[in-house]
Every structure is written in structure tokens, then in C-alpha cells.
Amino acid sequence: xxxxxxxxxxxxxxxxxxxxxxxxxxxxxxxxxxxxxxxxxxxxxxxxxxxxxxxxxxxxxxxxxxxxxxxxxxxxxxxxxxxxxxxxxxxxxxxxxxxxxxxxxxxxxxxxxxxxxxxxxxxxxxxxxxxxxxxxxxxxxxxxxxxxxxxxxxx
Numbered sequence: 001x002x003x004x005x006x007x008x009x010x011x012x013x014x015x016x017x018x019x020x021x022x023x024x025x026x027x028x029x030x031x032x033x034x035x036x037x038x039x040x041x042x043x044x045x046x047x048x049x050x051x052x053x054x055x056x057x058x059x060x061x062x063x064x065x066x067x068x069x070x071x072x073x074x075x076x077x078x079x080x081x082x083x084x085x086x087x088x089x090x091x092x093x094x095x096x097x098x099x100x101x102x103x104x105x106x107x108x109x110x111x112x113x114x115x116x117x118x119x120x121x122x123x124x125x126x127x128x129x130x131x132x133x134x135x136x137x138x139x140x141x142x143x144x145x146x147x148x149x150x151x152x153x154x155x
Contacts, residue, residue, distance in 0.1 A: 028091045
């Protein structure tokens with residue numbers, strides 16, 4: 001004879017009747033964390049290598065964001081239209097490394113800093129240059145990568 005205690009599962013029921021969002025995501029979370037650390041260190045090193053003063057135009061941050069966007073344009077086309085990639089490559093490099101490398105939070109702080117320093121012209125120029133440069137870089141890099149991949153596959 002079985003009792004109701006015999007049929008109860010050994011795992012606890014999820015809160016609210018839904019499975020945990022993070023269940024099975026440990027490897028992805030780990031590679032994003034490692035990639036983010038690598039990207040952040042690379043950004044920090046770039047800032048040390050090309051320092052700008054407090055009231056200077058933030059060329060380093062602009063360059064970091066534009067280069068990071070170009071790299072993500074190449075990377076995403078390569079992994080979606082090129083050779084198949086390991087499932088953890090995208091979260092590691094796309095979200096982790098490039099997310100840690102690009103710095104749109106510093107971008108907004110730099111704009112505020114320029115405006116507070118009484119330099120609205122450079123602040124607004126930086127605001128626009130970063131937006132246009134980042135979007136243009138990802139678009140151009142993706143288009144060029146797509147052209148290279150499809151030209152190479154047609155041979």
C-alpha cells in the first residue's frame with residue numbers, strides 16, 4: 001500500500017509554480033562574468049594608455065565604444081552566418097567581453113561632465129559622435145563581414 005508521502009518528489013516545488021530562471025544557466029553566467037572581467041580590464045588599460053584630462057574631449061571612451069561596436073558587428077555576423085560556434089562563445093565574447101569593454105555608462109558621465117564644465121558644444125558633439133559612430137561602426141562592420149562571408153562561400 002502506498003501513501004501520499006511515497007509519491008511526493010524529493011525536489012522542492014518552485015516558488016510561484018514557475019521554474020527558476022537561472023536553472024541550467026550556470027555556465028552562461030560564468031562565461032559572461034569571466035568575459036566581462038576581461039573586457040573591463042581591457043577598457044581600463046586603454047584608458048590608462050590614452051588618458052584625457054577632466055575637461056578634455058573624451059576621445060578614449062569614444063574610440064572604445066566605436067571599436068567595440070565594430071567588433072560586435074563582425075562577431076555577430078560571423079557566429080550567425082559564418083561557421084557554427086560553441087553555444088557559450090556568444091555570451092562569453094558578445095555579452096561578456098564586449099559588454100565589459102564598451103562603456104556607455106562612462107559615455108553618459110562624460111557628457112554630463114562636459115556640460116557641467118560649461119562646454120555644451122563639445123558635450124553635444126560627443127553625444128552625437130558616439131551615437132553616429134557606434135551605430136555606423138556596427139552597421140559597416142556587419143555589412144563588410146557579411147560580404148566577405150558570402151563571397152567566400154560562393155567560391
